[in-house]
Amino acid sequence: MFNVALQSPRQPFQAAIVDLDGTMVDTLGDFSAALNLMLQDLSLPPVAASKVETMVGKGSEHLIRAVLHHVQAIAPQRQAPAGSESLYDAAWASYQRHYLAINGQFSSVYPGVTEGLEALQARGWRLACLTNKPSDFARPLLAAKGLAGYFSQVFGGDAFERKKPDPLPLLKTCAALGVAPPQTLMVGDSANDAQAARAAGCPVVLVTYGYNHGEPVRGVDADAYLDSLAMLADLP
Numbered sequence: 001m002f003n004v005a006l007q008s009p010r011q012p013f014q015a016a017i018v019d020l021d022g023t024m025v026d027t028l029g030d031f032s033a034a035l036n037l038m039l040q041d042l043s044l045p046p047v048a049a050s051k052v053e054t055m056v057g058k059g060s061e062h063l064i065r066a067v068l069h070h071v072q073a074i075a076p077q078r079q080a081p082a083g084s085e086s087l088y089d090a091a092w093a094s095y096q097r098h099y100l101a102i103n104g105q106f107s108s109v110y111p112g113v114t115e116g117l118e119a120l121q122a123r124g125w126r127l128a129c130l131t132n133k134p135s136d137f138a139r140p141l142l143a144a145k146g147l148a149g150y151f152s153q154v155f156g157g158d159a160f161e162r163k164k165p166d167p168l169p170l171l172k173t174c175a176a177l178g179v180a181p182p183q184t185l186m187v188g189d190s191a192n193d194a195q196a197a198r199a200a201g202c203p204v205v206l207v208t209y210g211y212n213h214g215e216p217v218r219g220v221d222a223d224a225y226l227d228s229l230a231m232l233a234d235l236p
């Protein structure tokens, strides 16, 4: 199940960086509810959850722009002020308000997450959560789902100058954990996480149940694919 990089790492792992949306928590319900309330505020038609799933993972700014682009393409007759920044600004303010009010209500922790985190903690690894979700959304969600206590660090998409797939957030998180990238395992659900990890020099495992921009996750270069985070207990 684990390739050679994980079977016999040159130095033992000391830490893990864990992604949030699509890896620990199934947040598609929250995203869809907040986006559809936002679209209602803007008198634009709703977006299907199956479409939202392909747009999640690159942060809220990207998500809002992608959704506005999508609904304006399917309903051009209901176009709000064309592609303007004022539409985006109104959308962002509405989305932020709705998401904060909804945060966690329509989302659930995936099976095996707690077991996996417990197993890593029992090995004495330091754990950080690194998400492209804004920090103000991520922290209350982790707390509401009983996951906050596992992490010494939580960094959102606004914590650093650039987001995943840029390696910068991983390098900064490794520095905050005080562990070098080769001894830090990235655990994610998408090409974003894997590309950032490869560029940062962190080994990477991907879960098979998350959001990978609508593409099969096994097509992404990674060191292992896990059907459940509970499988982390089987790491050599």
Ligand SMILES: O=C(O)COP(=O)(O)O
Binding pocket: 019, 020, 021, 022, 056, 057, 058, 059, 060, 063, 130, 131, 132, 133, 134
């Ligand atoms: O908000 C998002 O785009 C999702 O972020 P994550 O998969 O990095 O947790």
Ligand SMILES: [Mg+2]
Binding pocket: 019, 020, 021, 022, 023, 057, 188, 189, 190, 210, 211
């Ligand atoms: Mg993710």
